[in-house]
Amino acid sequence: MGKQARAIVELSLKDLVKDLNKAYADEWLAFYLYWYMAQTVSGRAYEDMKEMLEKVAKDELEHATELADLITKLGDVPPANPMDLEKMANAPYLMPPKNTADINRIIRIVTEAEAGAIEVYSKIAKKTLGKDHVTYQLVSHILSEEVSHEEMFENLLER
Ligand SMILES: [Fe+2]
Numbered sequence: 001m002g003k004q005a006r007a008i009v010e011l012s013l014k015d016l017v018k019d020l021n022k023a024y025a026d027e028w029l030a031f032y033l034y035w036y037m038a039q040t041v042s043g044r045a046y047e048d049m050k051e052m053l054e055k056v057a058k059d060e061l062e063h064a065t066e067l068a069d070l071i072t073k074l075g076d077v078p079p080a081n082p083m084d085l086e087k088m089a090n091a092p093y094l095m096p097p098k099n100t101a102d103i104n105r106i107i108r109i110v111t112e113a114e115a116g117a118i119e120v121y122s123k124i125a126k127k128t129l130g131k132d133h134v135t136y137q138l139v140s141h142i143l144s145e146e147v148s149h150e151e152m153f154e155n156l157l158e159r
Pocket residue numbers: 027030059060063117142146
């Protein structure tokens with residue numbers, strides 16, 4: 001991002017980049033969790049769950065990519081060391097169930113993760129509304145996907 005593009009951001013760039021880096025760390029933890037559960041889920045009707053988890057994992061990785069792109073455009077870099085991801089994240093890593101066939105537990109874990117993501121992005125959206133249009137646009141886009149993820153898994157619970 002050039003000088004003028006940064007100058008029109010009516011927020012502390014340092015704060016903004018910190019929020020974005022924390023969200024970036026969340027996305028990697030979410031990606032790993034979903035991807036891992038997609039590889040290990042077992043039991044009856046595991047195939048549908050595997051497919052859903054794989055799809056959402058892909059979305060979370062895409063969110064990390066979009067955030068990394070914005071962070072670098074704002075003149076910073078995302079964390080280089082994966083060991084820092086959990087320390088930086090907004091919430092601790094949610095452990096997958098020991099019983100890989102426990103689909104209900106998987107659904108509870110992912111709905112909790114999505115609820116956390118919705119909270120994080122809605123906060124950043126509020127902060128950037130009318131102040132940083134580029135970040136606002138990206139976090140609104142990510143937020144709408146997290147809302148769909150939550151809904152998709154919540155619908156399974158209601159069955
Ligand atoms: Fe995400």
